[in-house]
Amino acid sequence: MNFNSKMKDIKNYEAGKPIELVVREFGIEPKDIIKLASNENPNGCSKKVQDGVSKIISKMALYPDDSMIALKSALSKRFDVGVSNVIIGSGSDQVIEFLIHAKANSESKILMNSITFAMYEIYAKHVGAEILRTSSQEHDLDEFYKIYKEEKPSIIFLCTPNNPTGDAIEATKLFEFLKKIDSDTLVVVDGAYMEYALVKDSSKEVKPKDLVEEFDNVIYLGTFSKAYGLGGMRVGYGVADAKIIKELYKLRPPFNITTLSLEAATIALGDEEFVNKSVVNNFNEMKRYEEFAKEQKIDIINSYTNFVTLCLNPNQISSVIADLLLKKGMIVRDLSSYGMNAIRVTVGTQEQNSRFFELASEIL
Known part of the structure; x- marks a missing residue:
């Protein structure tokens, strides 16, 4: 076959x-x-999550609320952005898949760090895109910009803090970089571990609201799998300009998040x-x-x-x-x-x- x-x-x-x-x-x-x-x-x-989910076990027989309004509203409030700026995925890696399929094809180039989250490359290969990598182990934004100017990639992935190395980009340097990128290049800022970075060093904190207000070509990714302890529930999200979110929704399958996962993530977000x-x-x-x-x-x-x-x-x-x-x-x-x-x-x-x-x- x-x-x-x-x-x-x-x-x-x-x-x-x-x-x-x-x-x-x-x-x-x-x-x-x-x-x-x-x-x-x-x-x-969180114990609050465990208690909350146990109360709705009987709802497993029913399809989830496909509008996901409770969780989207909670994220909207947390980040001070509109509900239309938020999309929910089965883990943030599903949002990555949406992004690549929405923006790239076999003629596209996708730029990422030399060592970074493996799913960027895997999803890029789904569409036959050419993969560009930096040579440096940590994110060197000067090198990123040099490759960007020469190769004109359709998508740039910036993972901060980076997986699997753990290093993070200074927020001011990140914004300086983003200002130099043309509006037709999609930049993905993957903040799966941001809850940790902002506590260790506030200069590394990247706020989704700041990205949405200043750039219409940047999307921030977050997850409930790490600090919130919900790896088994598979809930991630993207925050971006409403036009980007609208395009991603064309690729989102119905009911891509379970009823229990939505409840767990919504409660978890409130247990600071x-x-x-x-x-x-x-x-x-x-x-x-x-x-x-x-x-x-x-x-x-x-x-x-x-x-x-x-x-x-x-x-x-x-x-x-x-x-x-x-x-x-x-x-x-x-x-x-x-x-x-x-x-x-x-x-x-x-x-x-x-x-x-x-x-x-x-x-x-």
């Missing part, structure tokens, strides 16, 4: 191994497995105490990773997220280290597929992190 020729060069996205798979492969008891590979909130989700506590705990624990890296004489990228990237020494092969940890029930992310001899580790609870330090120290 023949398939779309554009599919040949697409590699499957490698998600963090699920606990159930490790149980099957290595016979380790679930209680002895710690997953620090997918940047989930180790505190779970839970999010703030999670973020503060995250950076307190991150200090322990910085000390660990110093003790092990390995480099650590300064992170504005809920994960750390540990850059290993030449005699420490990341794929081997990750596999040895996995066999001991510790799931982390090997970054060799990104061309890095590094592992990415989600900052877990105090107990989880202590266990990582214990196992990693033995292996390293």
Whole structure:
């Protein structure tokens, strides 16, 4: 059977191994497995969310409110933008898919950082677009602009803070860059980890309202999978000029978010105490990773997220280290597929992190 020729060069996205798979492969008891590979909130989700969702379990038999007005109104209020400026996706990666299909085709070029979220490239290949990458590991906006001037891409992806490295762009420098981009080039500012960045360093905070008011060619992406602890609910969103949102709605399938997911995200958005506590705990624990890296004489990228990237020494092969940890029930992310001899580790609870330090120290 023949398939779309554009599919040949697409590699499957490698998600963090699920606990159930490790149980099957290595016979380790679930209680002895710690997953620090997918940047989930180790505190779970808000108790208010759990209580709220449990009250509407009976609504699973009914289709969700396809207008999503409760969640869109809550986001509208949070960011001080209009409801028409918001679109909801099944994770922010679905919004990325909408954007690429709406703007790009086989004659388009799409510019992204050398190391960044893998789904940008995967979705770009769906439409046969040419992929342009910078050479620098962190976002170098001067290099981005140089490539932009030479290649005239249809879409530019800026991930801040960046996944999987954790670095972030100064907001003032970002806005200076955006002002130099022509209005027919779509710029995507992916802020999946922005709730963390704005607490660690306010100069990194990018506000969706500022983007909407100043640029009609920029979209901000956010998610409930990280700080809000709703990775399993799959809810993301985009905030942009109403004209962009209107085009994206042409690609949105009906009922793309479940009833329970909409309820969970709406409640989660209102529980700021839970999010703030999670973020503060995250950076307190991150200090322990910085000390660990110093003790092990390995480099650590300064992170504005809920994960750390540990850059290993030449005699420490990341794929081997990750596999040895996995066999001991510790799931982390090997970054060799990104061309890095590094592992990415989600900052877990105090107990989880202590266990990582214990196992990693033995292996390293």
